[in-house]
Amino acid sequence: MSTRTTASRKVAKGEYIETDSGNKVSRRANISGTANITLGGKTVIMADVHLRGDLTRTSSSSSKPGADGKPSTSISIGRCTVVSTGTVVKPPMRMSRGVFTFYPLKIGDNVFIGPNCHIQAASISSHVHIGAHAVLQPFVMVRENVKILPHSVVPAGMIIPPNSVVAGRPARIVGEVGEGWGVVVPGGGGEGWVEGGDLRELVRSIR
Amino acid sequence: MATAARRPVPPKAPTTLDPASTVASHALLTGPHRITVRARAVLHPYARIMAGGGPVDIGEGCIIWEKALVGCGDSKITEGEEEDARGVRLGPNVVIETGAVVEAREVGEGSMIESFARVGVGARIGKYCKILSYANIPAHTELPDYTVVDGRNFRRKDKTMANQPLVREIRAANHAKQVKGLQALIPSNLVKWQ
Numbered sequence: 001m002s003t004r005t006t007a008s009r010k011v012a013k014g015e016y017i018e019t020d021s022g023n024k025v026s027r028r029a030n031i032s033g034t035a036n037i038t039l040g041g042k043t044v045i046m047a048d049v050h051l052r053g054d055l056t057r058t059s060s061s062s063s064k065p066g067a068d069g070k071p072s073t074s075i076s077i078g079r080c081t082v083v084s085t086g087t088v089v090k091p092p093m094r095m096s097r098g099v100f101t102f103y104p105l106k107i108g109d110n111v112f113i114g115p116n117c118h119i120q121a122a123s124i125s126s127h128v129h130i131g132a133h134a135v136l137q138p139f140v141m142v143r144e145n146v147k148i149l150p151h152s153v154v155p156a157g158m159i160i161p162p163n164s165v166v167a168g169r170p171a172r173i174v175g176e177v178g179e180g181w182g183v184v185v186p187g188g189g190g191e192g193w194v195e196g197g198d199l200r201e202l203v204r205s206i207r
Numbered sequence: 208m209a210t211a212a213r214r215p216v217p218p219k220a221p222t223t224l225d226p227a228s229t230v231a232s233h234a235l236l237t238g239p240h241r242i243t244v245r246a247r248a249v250l251h252p253y254a255r256i257m258a259g260g261g262p263v264d265i266g267e268g269c270i271i272w273e274k275a276l277v278g279c280g281d282s283k284i285t286e287g288e289e290e291d292a293r294g295v296r297l298g299p300n301v302v303i304e305t306g307a308v309v310e311a312r313e314v315g316e317g318s319m320i321e322s323f324a325r326v327g328v329g330a331r332i333g334k335y336c337k338i339l340s341y342a343n344i345p346a347h348t349e350l351p352d353y354t355v356v357d358g359r360n361f362r363r364k365d366k367t368m369a370n371q372p373l374v375r376e377i378r379a380a381n382h383a384k385q386v387k388g389l390q391a392l393i394p395s396n397l398v399k400w401q
Binding site (some may be wrong): 100118 | 273274304306323341344358381384389391392
């Protein structure tokens with residue numbers, strides 16, 4: 001009986017916490033180091049997403065003595081981006097001047113990241129669609145209008161040029177996204193959004 | 208609080224934690240058997256160690272990333288198996304990436320298990336092996352030292368690593384620095400698990 005009442009109260013509360021800028025962050029998302037994460041607005045973070053904002057650039061006191069104590073952004077996500085359930089987003093790590101440090105991870109606007117992905121890229125540009133179970137290994141750079149098919153493993157350091165389709169283990173460029181990538185066909189049905197297009201409608205529908 | 212109400216809290220395992228190890232407070236150490244974490248090991252938040260079918264031993268300088276699972280969750284023992292047959296022993300400097308599941312009997316020194324790879328029950332992984340993303344090692348497999356298994360489960364031998372002791376030394380030095388970098392970032396909460 002008591003469990004039922006708590007459950008109904010949870011439903012009344014809602015799955016997502018909406019911020020002033022319209023970001024929707026699930027109550028069940030595992031976010032660490034919130035001070036080092038910026039969300040651009042109208043961005044959705046679903047349940048069970050791990051955002052590792054605590055993995056920041058370790059201030060090497062020899063190079064920048066003035067930068068100490070100031071929180072640096074380790075994950076920045078743009079507008080209308082959707083991060084689906086079970087995905088882990090963490091900044092990439094490598095050796096620099098004899099110490100291991102994390103580098104900031106930047107994700108652009110209108111990016112869709114499917115469920116259960118592992119993202120350790122250096123940058124992901126706008127209008128990118130990443131399928132389910134994809135792995136982006138450290139320092140991958142993804143340019144605009146790219147489609148990464150499900151179950152791909154993009155090897156470390158790969159730079160994916162604009163307008164390409166990528167798949168496989170290890171991932172290779174298998175094609176190009178044609179004309180009309182991300183363009184909603186009028187009267188074509190659907191919910192008013194397509195892969196690589198404006199995800200505003202999708203973000204609006206998630207509540 | 209909400210999660211505690213939803214599902215029962217699994218029992219805390221008896222642990223032996225080295226004071227020089229780093230165990231994040233959100234890491235999960237459960238099961239009826241003993242979990243040993245040796246010096247300089249790093250357990251990230253939401254890493255899961257389950258000593259369900261035998262003791263788990265995390266070697267020196269191991270790094271276990273979030274959502275990785277080491278050990279067997281269930282304590283079921285099949286016929287003819289020893290009591291502790293489902294324990295896991297990780298050698299020094301083993302890296303287990305996000306989402307990997309390691310139920311192996313033993314993982315040798317300096318091996319790397321990448322994201323979402325699975326290593327079955329009773330497998331023995333040699334030294335300096337690399338199990339790449341989404342590779343699947345069936346139960347009771349024995350992998351020789353320096354083996355690389357890729358996502359299509361093709362195997363090859365890493366001859367550079369095998370023939371050049373210097374490469375292994377550099378790798379170990381590199382790993383030590385990586386551990387140092389992580390120790391500075393991840394707050395350790397050993398008291399919670401002692």
